[in-house]
Amino acid sequence: MPHPSTPSADDVAQATAALAQVQNYLHTDPPVADVLPLLAVLLDADTGVPILLGDILRNAARLVAQETKPDHDAVRLIVDGLRQAAQEATDWHVLHWDVQRLTTHLSPATEASATR
Secondary structure (H helix, E strand, O other): OOOOOOOOHHHHHHHHHHHHHHHHHHOOOOOHHHHHHHHHHHOOOOOOHHHHHHHHHHHHHHHHHHHOOOOOHHHHHHHHHHHHHHHHHHHHHHHHHHHHHHHHHOOHHHHHHHOO
């Protein structure tokens, strides 16, 4: 397996800037039909933000735990906090199914049958 390139702080800033762009776009009250494809990518059950963020936090906790003194209470609390946040973020992946259900409810076929 090839070694992945090391992301820079600028790379991460670009990713968060893209999320901020989505946030700002949603403040303009766009049609839900335009929002659902964005949500589908953001909340994808395998590669969406909750899964990635959870994995990032979990790995950060592991690295901090490996490189610090395990008997230091403050560090242990931080590691525990990272692990708890990782689990909570990962739990958000279930929103993927809500987006799929919304897409079904708002599809043109559903709207056409509702107007009959």
